[in-house]
Amino acid sequence: MGGAPKAWCGGGTQHEAQSDEPDERHRKLMGKRLLILLPFVLVLALASLRAQDLNDLPHYQPGQRVSGTIRDFGFSLGGMMPVWEEGFHKFQPDVQFDDKFPSGDVAIAGLVSGVADLGPQGRELVLTEYLAFYETFHYYPTNIMVMTGAYDVDGMTCGLVIYVNKNNPLSKLTIKQLDGIFGSERVGAYHGIKWTLQAGRAASEDIRTWGQLGLTGEWADKPIHTYGHAPSGTTNFFQLKVLNGGDKWNPNYRGYVETGSKMIADDDKAQLGGIQHMLADELAKDKYGIAWTVIPQARKVPQLKPLALAAKDGGPYVEPTKESFQNRTYPLTRSIYIYLNRPPGAPLDAKSKEFLRYILSREGQEAVEREGKYLPLTAKAVREELKKLE
Numbered sequence: 241m242g243g244a245p246k247a248w249c250g251g252g253t254q255h256e257a258q259s260d261e262p263d264e265r266h267r268k269l270m271g272k273r274l275l276i277l278l279p280f281v282l283v284l285a286l287a288s289l290r291a292q293d294l295n296d297l298p299h300y301q302p303g304q305r306v307s308g309t310i311r312d313f314g315f316s317l318g319g320m321m322p323v324w325e326e327g328f329h330k331f332q333p334d335v336q337f338d339d340k341f342p343s344g345d346v347a348i349a350g351l352v353s354g355v356a357d358l359g360p361q362g363r364e365l366v367l368t369e370y371l372a373f374y375e376t377f378h379y380y381p382t383n384i385m386v387m388t389g390a391y392d393v394d395g396m397t398c399g400l401v402i403y404v405n406k407n408n409p410l411s412k413l414t415i416k417q418l419d420g421i422f423g424s425e426r427v428g429a430y431h432g433i434k435w436t437l438q439a440g441r442a443a444s445e446d447i448r449t450w451g452q453l454g455l456t457g458e459w460a461d462k463p464i465h466t467y468g469h470a471p472s473g474t475t476n477f478f479q480l481k482v483l484n485g486g487d488k489w490n491p492n493y494r495g496y497v498e499t500g501s502k503m504i505a506d507d508d509k510a511q512l513g514g515i516q517h518m519l520a521d522e523l524a525k526d527k528y529g530i531a532w533t534v535i536p537q538a539r540k541v542p543q544l545k546p547l548a549l550a551a552k553d554g555g556p557y558v559e560p561t562k563e564s565f566q567n568r569t570y571p572l573t574r575s576i577y578i579y580l581n582r583p584p585g586a587p588l589d590a591k592s593k594e595f596l597r598y599i600l601s602r603e604g605q606e607a608v609e610r611e612g613k614y615l616p617l618t619a620k621a622v623r624e625e626l627k628k629l630e
Contacts, residue, residue: 313350389574
């Protein structure tokens with residue numbers, strides 16, 4: 241029966257196998273713990289990055305003591321205006337606010353009619369708003385960017401994402417390619433109220449088949465079917481950023497009204513599913529389709545795939561994530577503005593200037609992060625906006 245330990249079929253002796261077994265269990269256990277901890281580590285790391293960026297913002301230091309009433313007319317910016325007013329009042333207790341927030345669509349009207357000092361607006365201006373202001377004062381309104389648009393909060397001016405059917409092999413596009421896909425040849429376009437020929441492009445830049453995007457085989461000669469939103473503030477943003485201000489679309493473009501919109505005719509409410517219908521019943525079943533929309537509308541449709549985008553030819557290509565929206569590297573990130581009437585060369589009204597400085601301070605942007613609807617500005621964006629106040 242000898243004293244030598246028996247060999248196991250796996251190699252080594254019985255004694256060696258027994259001594260190795262606890263080490264193997266330990267390694268497996270540690271591996272499982274790391275997998276469990278990894279998401280928390282990532283969350284902490286991303287939170288740290290956000291905090292670091294906010295820490296780069298200036299604290300609000302009153303430039304002067306101000307008093308009087310600031311008249312706000314437009315959109316409450318998802319409730320952020322009252323939040324900022326409350327925070328500002330702790331530094332400037334002698335300032336009062338006269339708020340009227342019927343809609344962002346009347347923000348410019350409030351400035352034109354003289355009933356407002358500030359016109360908070362959740363989107364970029366359209367041609368008629370520029371015209372109303374310019375024809376009254378003969379200069380443009382001043383816009384101050386106060387927040388970054390939302391990532392996935394419904395109704396809060398979300399950035400735009402490009403989706404294709406999940407079976408589509410495409411993974412990325414440039415903004416110029418998007419113009420070729422969704423747009424059409426044009427003589428020019430409006431920038432503000434000025435028509436410029438530099439915004440034009442030739443029909444040779446139209447992209448109508450998947451082969452023009454580099455897809456081969458069965459995809460090469462298949463037509464690209466385009467989908468998106470019907471005319472709206474969101475569509476205006478797409479035209480400004482992608483179509484270079486133009487309004488000529490791919491002839492097969494199908495625009496859908498936003499789901500649940502108040503703009504749907506009463507007789508059509510039962511028939512019109514809006515964007516949700518377009519995504520779930522059209523694009524999800526259309527192998528050769530492509531659409532632009534917002535994440536809250538698309539996240540319920542697993543048959544779709546988002547694409548990375550590049551602002552310029554050659555990249556870098558950026559995935560649509562909360563972090564890329566937050567740091568504003570994603571090309572179709574939205575911005576939230578407050579408009580005001582400032583004659584060229586004239587100093588800004590002191591109380592309005594101090595309030596805007598507060599909004600652009602660390603305290604003001606931390607309030608944005610706490611509320612969790614929109615995204616706070618980066619330190620770089622804040623520095624650029626503060627220059628406009630001088």
